[in-house]
Amino acid sequence: MAVYTQVSDEALSSFLAEYDLGEALAFKGIAEGVENSNYYLETRKGRYILTLFEKRVNAADLPYFIGLKQHLSAQGFPCPQPVMGRDGEALRTLEGRPAVIVTFLEGLSPKRPNARQCRSLGEGLARMHLALGGFDGRRENALGPASWRRMWEGCAGNADALQPGLSNEVDACFVRINAARAFSDHLPRGTIHADLFPDNAFFLGDTFTGAIDFYFACTDALAYDLAVCLNSWAFEEGNATDASRLEYNFSKGSALIAGYQSVRPLEAAELEALPALCLGSAMRFFLTRLADWTSTPAGALVRPKNPLEYAARLAFHRKMETAEGYGA
Ligand SMILES: Nc1ncnc2c1ncn2[C@@H]1O[C@H](COP(=O)(O)OP(=O)(O)OP(=O)(O)O)[C@@H](O)[C@H]1O
Numbered sequence: 270m271a272v273y274t275q276v277s278d279e280a281l282s283s284f285l286a287e288y289d290l291g292e293a294l295a296f297k298g299i300a301e302g303v304e305n306s307n308y309y310l311e312t313r314k315g316r317y318i319l320t321l322f323e324k325r326v327n328a329a330d331l332p333y334f335i336g337l338k339q340h341l342s343a344q345g346f347p348c349p350q351p352v353m354g355r356d357g358e359a360l361r362t363l364e365g366r367p368a369v370i371v372t373f374l375e376g377l378s379p380k381r382p383n384a385r386q387c388r389s390l391g392e393g394l395a396r397m398h399l400a401l402g403g404f405d406g407r408r409e410n411a412l413g414p415a416s417w418r419r420m421w422e423g424c425a426g427n428a429d430a431l432q433p434g435l436s437n438e439v440d441a442c443f444v445r446i447n448a449a450r451a452f453s454d455h456l457p458r459g460t461i462h463a464d465l466f467p468d469n470a471f472f473l474g475d476t477f478t479g480a481i482d483f484y485f486a487c488t489d490a491l492a493y494d495l496a497v498c499l500n501s502w503a504f505e506e507g508n509a510t511d512a513s514r515l516e517y518n519f520s521k522g523s524a525l526i527a528g529y530q531s532v533r534p535l536e537a538a539e540l541e542a543l544p545a546l547c548l549g550s551a552m553r554f555f556l557t558r559l560a561d562w563t564s565t566p567a568g569a570l571v572r573p574k575n576p577l578e579y580a581a582r583l584a585f586h587r588k589m590e591t592a593e594g595y596g597a
């Protein structure tokens with residue numbers, strides 16, 4: 270359960286007094302997620318999510334995230350809307366943490382996405398990229414290539430205890446990443462979600478209906494976002510005790526890419542860069558998971574995610590040479 274910060278009844282009631290939402294009729298911690306503390310909140314005005322920002326979100330970036338969601342929504346792309354207090358501000362402080370209330374988005378996140386959902390997600394991702402074309406906010410990707418080496422140095426000592434030989438495998442991936450042109454800023458750039466995992470996407474049946482959790486959004490290569498999605502949507506989850514059994518599902522991957530290309534065709538340079546972008550984005554999630562695995566704060570109600578699921582993806586991508594191998 271991702272609740273790092275507990276909210277007392279008194280703190281909640283004085284916090285809500287700053288809004289025009291009425292009193293809490295229901296308020297409970299949310300079982301999913303690893304990054305922030307999230308609470309489900311219901312008042313007579315409706316249903317909301319209250320988020321308290323923890324470890325990786327910088328409070329200075331919150332106006333960017335709020336502006337991005339307002340922009341997307343104005344473009345007709347469904348995502349949670351920040352709720353303003355009586356003073357017109359969306360961002361305030363609760364229990365010593367930056368906090369916002371956003372509207373509740375209807376829909377279900379697929380536990381095991383099928384190929385039709387992958388295609389619809391690909392279309393939705395491309396529509397989101399186009400809708401964000403007119404957003405003028407800028408934010409550097411704080412979890413981009415420059416941060417990976419630093420993160421690895423901070424937790425490399427724990428890798429072999431998780432899986433013998435893992436440290437050498439990761440070093441070999443870094444050799445490939447360092448040699449790749451994919452990260453040299455020559456690809457089409459824009460505003461990307463950067464964490465559009467199945468638990469951050471909502472569906473009605475097989476149709477993608479909206480996205481949440483924009484707190485890693487940044488300005489980066491658009492195709493990097495596609496690579497994040499190939500990693501998180503197109504691998505079959507193995508059983509938790511043997512993450513090395515994860516496999517790339519070619520049908521799901523090719524459906525996702527085809528869905529994306531039906532809205533925004535990829536340029537030749539993006540296709541060429543795809544294997545390295547997949548390797549790089551797998552590295553990002555492997556490293557944040559490895560760091561969390563060893564440093565989750567005592568007392569936090571959170572279920573850290575398994576870094577070995579991303580070690581398996583790293584091993585897969587390191588051998589991939591072409592976008593065709595992913596179904597493009
Ligand atoms: N606006 C929303 N509408 C409906 N449900 C939401 C909303 N925001 C969050 N949730 C629910 O809360 C869960 C956790 O939220 P979120 O993914 O933002 O947390 P996180 O800690 O940032 O997670 P992650 O590990 O994906 O980065 C979601 O999986 C979803 O079930």
Ligand SMILES: N[C@@H](CCO)C(=O)O
Nearest residue numbers: 464466554557558574
């Ligand atoms: N979606 C990420 C958590 C956000 O950093 C993961 O599954 O590792």
